[in-house]
Amino acid sequence: MTTILAEARRASADVHPLVAFRLAALRGRSTPAVIAGAGLFFFMTAAFAVLPALLDGAQSSDRALSMLLLLPTAYLAFLVTTTFAIIGAGGGRELLPRDEGVAFPVSPTTDHLGALMLVPLNIAWILQGWSLLGLTAFAAGAQNLWAVQITTLAWLFFGTALAQAIAWAVEGVRRLPHGSWVVKGGGALLALGTVSLVLADNVTAALDQSPTLDAVVVALNGRHVNGRWATGTAVIIVGGVIAVAVGAFVAHLVARRPPLEELQADGRAIAPRAIARSELAALVRTDRSSVWRSVPLRRGFLILALIPGLVAAAGQLEWEMLPVLPGLVASGSALLFGVNAWALDGVGAVWRDSLPVRPDLVFAARVWVLCEVLLVASALTLVVGGLRAGGLPTTSEATALLATLVVVSLQVVARSMHWSVRRPFAMDLRSARGTPAPPLAMVTYSSYLALTSTLTGMVFAVAAQADDPRLSLVLAVPFLLAAVRRLAITRREWSTPDTRAYVVATVSTR
Amino acid sequence: MFGRLSQVSSPAIDVRALHVQFGAVEAVRWLDLSVPAGGSTALVGRNGAGKSTTMRVLAGVIPPVGGEVYVGGHDVRRDALGAKRVSGYCPDVGGLVPRATPWEHLQLSARLRRLPPGWEEDARDLLERFDLGAAAHRVTSGFSHGMGRRMSVVLAAFHHPRVLLLDEPFDGVDPFGAEATLDVIADARSRGAAVLVSTHLLELAVQASDEAVVLRGGMVVGAAQANELGGEAGARAYRALLA
Numbered sequence: 227m228t229t230i231l232a233e234a235r236r237a238s239a240d241v242h243p244l245v246a247f248r249l250a251a252l253r254g255r256s257t258p259a260v261i262a263g264a265g266l267f268f269f270m271t272a273a274f275a276v277l278p279a280l281l282d283g284a285q286s287s288d289r290a291l292s293m294l295l296l297l298p299t300a301y302l303a304f305l306v307t308t309t310f311a312i313i314g315a316g317g318g319r320e321l322l323p324r325d326e327g328v329a330f331p332v333s334p335t336t337d338h339l340g341a342l343m344l345v346p347l348n349i350a351w352i353l354q355g356w357s358l359l360g361l362t363a364f365a366a367g368a369q370n371l372w373a374v375q376i377t378t379l380a381w382l383f384f385g386t387a388l389a390q391a392i393a394w395a396v397e398g399v400r401r402l403p404h405g406s407w408v409v410k411g412g413g414a415l416l417a418l419g420t421v422s423l424v425l426a427d428n429v430t431a432a433l434d435q436s437p438t439l440d441a442v443v444v445a446l447n448g449r450h451v452n453g454r455w456a457t458g459t460a461v462i463i464v465g466g467v468i469a470v471a472v473g474a475f476v477a478h479l480v481a482r483r484p485p486l487e488e489l490q491a492d493g494r495a496i497a498p499r500a501i502a503r504s505e506l507a508a509l510v511r512t513d514r515s516s517v518w519r520s521v522p523l524r525r526g527f528l529i530l531a532l533i534p535g536l537v538a539a540a541g542q543l544e545w546e547m548l549p550v551l552p553g554l555v556a557s558g559s560a561l562l563f564g565v566n567a568w569a570l571d572g573v574g575a576v577w578r579d580s581l582p583v584r585p586d587l588v589f590a591a592r593v594w595v596l597c598e599v600l601l602v603a604s605a606l607t608l609v610v611g612g613l614r615a616g617g618l619p620t621t622s623e624a625t626a627l628l629a630t631l632v633v634v635s636l637q638v639v640a641r642s643m644h645w646s647v648r649r650p651f652a653m654d655l656r657s658a659r660g661t662p663a664p665p666l667a668m669v670t671y672s673s674y675l676a677l678t679s680t681l682t683g684m685v686f687a688v689a690a691q692a693d694d695p696r697l698s699l700v701l702a703v704p705f706l707l708a709a710v711r712r713l714a715i716t717r718r719e720w721s722t723p724d725t726r727a728y729v730v731a732t733v734s735t736r
Numbered sequence: 737m738f739g740r741l742s743q744v745s746s747p748a749i750d751v752r753a754l755h756v757q758f759g760a761v762e763a764v765r766w767l768d769l770s771v772p773a774g775g776s777t778a779l780v781g782r783n784g785a786g787k788s789t790t791m792r793v794l795a796g797v798i799p800p801v802g803g804e805v806y807v808g809g810h811d812v813r814r815d816a817l818g819a820k821r822v823s824g825y826c827p828d829v830g831g832l833v834p835r836a837t838p839w840e841h842l843q844l845s846a847r848l849r850r851l852p853p854g855w856e857e858d859a860r861d862l863l864e865r866f867d868l869g870a871a872a873h874r875v876t877s878g879f880s881h882g883m884g885r886r887m888s889v890v891l892a893a894f895h896h897p898r899v900l901l902l903d904e905p906f907d908g909v910d911p912f913g914a915e916a917t918l919d920v921i922a923d924a925r926s927r928g929a930a931v932l933v934s935t936h937l938l939e940l941a942v943q944a945s946d947e948a949v950v951l952r953g954g955m956v957v958g959a960a961q962a963n964e965l966g967g968e969a970g971a972r973a974y975r976a977l978l979a
Contacts, residue, residue: 492878501843508847512836519835519875573830574876577841577891580795580827582820583848656834656877723799723816730797734830 234474237335244321244332244340251664260666267352274356275375278364285367294365297445301438304354305385307533311350312341312393314529316522316658317480319344319665324657325736338477342390342470347665349672350558355382366446373448377459381441384466391473394480401483417536424540424614488658491521505583509591516570517599522658523562530558531603535610545619548611549630549686552604553679556638557672559603564596564642565671566662568733569653575734585721593639593713600635622698626690629698633686633705634679640712641678645671647720650732748773748808748899748930749794755802756789756954763789765954766803769932771947773898776921776931778941778962781951782978787934788828790951791903794932795825808898808930821849824897828904828934831888834877838868838887841876842894849895859894866890866916881908886916893920900924900931906940918943938974942966950977 249260283289312318318341322332345351359378366374396412399405423429444458496519502508517523534551543551563570570592571578578588608627612619619627651667654660661668682705689698719725747770756764764786771777779787792798794807796816805812808822832841842859863869866886876884889905905917921931921944933944941948942962950958958977965974 489878492875494875495873496837496840496875498837498839498873502847505848508844512833512840512844515840516833516835572834574833574836576792576797576827576829577825577831577888578833579797580820580823580825581845581848582817584817727792727798734827 233333234335237333237474238339240332240336241321241339241343244336245343248321248664256666259670263666263669270356271359275359275363275378276371278360279366279368279371281364284364285369290365290367293361294442294446297361297365297442298436298439299433300354300358300361301381301385301441302433302436303537304358304382305389305438307354308345308351308386309389309392310529310533311348312345312389313396314526315393315661316485316525317341317394317397317477318390318659319347319661320657320659323654323660325654334477334481335474337481338390338394338474339470341477341659342387342473344665345386345390347669349669349676351386352669352673353676358382362445366449369449370451373451373455374445375448377441377445377448377455377462380459380462380466381445384462384469387466387469387473391469391476394473394476398476398480398483401480401486403486406487417532420536420540429540485658488521488656491519492656506587506591506594509583509588510594513570513591513595514598517563517595520655522660523655525658526562527559527599527603530555530562531606532610535607538607538611539614542614542616543611545612545615545623545627546690547687548608548615548623549626549690550680550683551607551611552627552631553634553638553683554676555604555607556600556634557675557679559600560596560638560642560675561662561668561672562599563655563662564599564639565645565668566649566651566653566733567592567596567643567646568650568729569655569662569736571733572655572736573734575730579726579730585726586717589643589717589720593643596639596642597635600638601631604631604635622692622695623690625695626686626698629689629702630683630686633702633709634682636706636709636713637682638675638679640709640716641675644712644716647716647725647729650729652732652735654736747771747806748775749777749932750806751790751794751803752805753803754790754793754800754805756786756793756798757801763954764793767951767954767956769949769956771899771930771932773930774925774928775947776925776933776945778945778948779932779934779951780936780938780941780948780965780974782936785951786954787936787951788903789954791825791828791901791932791934794819794899794901795823795827796820797825797827822897823899823901824892824895825901826885826888826892826903826905828907830884831891832876832879832884835875837873837875838863838890839872841887841891845891845895851895855895858896859890862890862894862920865919866913882910882913885909886913889917889920893924896924896927896929898929900929902931903934904936905933906935906937914940938965938971942970950974952978 278284320337321340321344322330346355359375362374362378363371396409400409423432441462444455444462447455447458502511534555538548538551568575608631649667651663653662655662663671685701686698689701749769749771751767751769754764754767767790779790781787789798793800793805793812796812796819800813807819810818810822812819846855860869863872866889868883868887868890871879871883876887879887885905885908889902892900892902900921906914909917921933924931933941935941942965945962948960948962948965949956964970
């Protein structure tokens, strides 16, 4: 027991130098940007936790009651989406990437704690956290709000720690012989179960049984700062601590097993095809292979394409609200590789740049493939989300959906290619735990993409309610022109030898 | 023993006063170099001497800050595409797209170089010579370092370029792979191609080339016939230049 505690203390202490190592890599304007970002995060968190309680109708109105009834579902949704996000990331992000970390004695406990620390550096987590704080504040009102929000924060801690532990367990199963199929089967069963609940119209009844109801009751007891609140909150916090410990234990088990699925992908044979008919086709084929043959990219794509659609179907989101979805899905898909698109070539980037082909053709191929990924993911989401949207869409709704699909995809592609050329990173995209950019850059990218694409989606959600379907088409024109202009500027930058040399030299070091 | 080699008329690789700078770091300083058609020159020197940067400039991957660089008669600054068409380049590290197979690399290169039908036979032959035939349809992310190096040499040479640029082709390669690489260099020269080999392995540089240029700190510090670098006396002189 003493040895275990000593190891745990040592592993916890090791997190600090790793964080310092990561922060030391910040250059130039990055340091003040990080400080400003952290300040903004804490300011916004405080604002979401307090301001809604001061609004008219807080606690006492019908809307407040509706929010109160929604809270257990929101608590559950936070847990479920965080769990899926970490599962999709193969056990969570790494403080030190695998290939950089081989020379250092980093224990699985340190890795686990690092992954746990990095979970909140994700716009989906941040937005959900703020939503929970805001909903709770509006539903509970201003009386002893501090106590209520302590319980909400305790839930965020517990939910994140539990999600991380579950994700390690799933990753452990995935690394067993045939484990990948077990996980896929489990995922399919879960999806089928959700679909059957939705079809049988039992979603509300099932959500009423959610254990998160108890956590919400504890939070509301905070208004009276009584013993039930104190005990309940303590139980949630202790539960979180236990989840952290269990997660560390499971992380050790996972570390003993190699990532079989990724290793099998490295060794598998590919049937040869006839040579491509044109230069562009040859380039597109190579780029497409780099995306679809990657286990983590495929996994991330499926999660992003299906989960939002299933949630929309479960919530019976109507056609006129569906235009909000493509933007979120396209943004998420771009965050798989698009924001650092040249890193797809990895160490092969130098060789590829030595081939006799016009740079703009190479650029066009990468844009094409990124567009494909984003459009397919968003279209899949709309198909799944539309299953319970109430019959067929009207002409206005269908036009708005189509316009959103094209506009946000091109918007996200243009922005992603801009970042890819301006701020390339040497990142390992082979690992499921890898990201196309460092964690702090990912927060910036995801925030920007989520904000712009949601706003664009909302514009078309309004247009979907108009009588004239041509409104969506007219609205799409300026968005498309702006995106095409940005793409043209980026293509010109990429065609400059100095810029290309910098990008290639950067991404090819991994 | 060391001195400036006389310039050869109309060389296939012609570098005059090449200057490359990364921020405050001068990677290559006023480098002169020429390799005639059918000739082979080795760039030797310690790590960070500027060998790979020079090779990348010749391959059209890095634009030079100053000087003139001609590859197969093409000015790499003004006509990088032309230079790339006549050359074959094996980069110093990596060099392979992780999720593509060797055969797909060859197909991509063949398409972009517009090779006429029939290239496949030469490519297969080269893969077999480098012991990569069995791995031709496996993604390269699972390759060992040596396999990756050998495959990079295959990619540089399979289309019979007029200028062959091999950057550290022997690094981590077994004796059979090194032998196959030496054969490729000999074949290229016999066809009239100019070969430039960058390596820090002196013995192999001597075998691969008939001239050697020693770099230190981005500058040429000596040049000699390669055979003059052989043996103990050559190695001593080489070490003296590197010190």
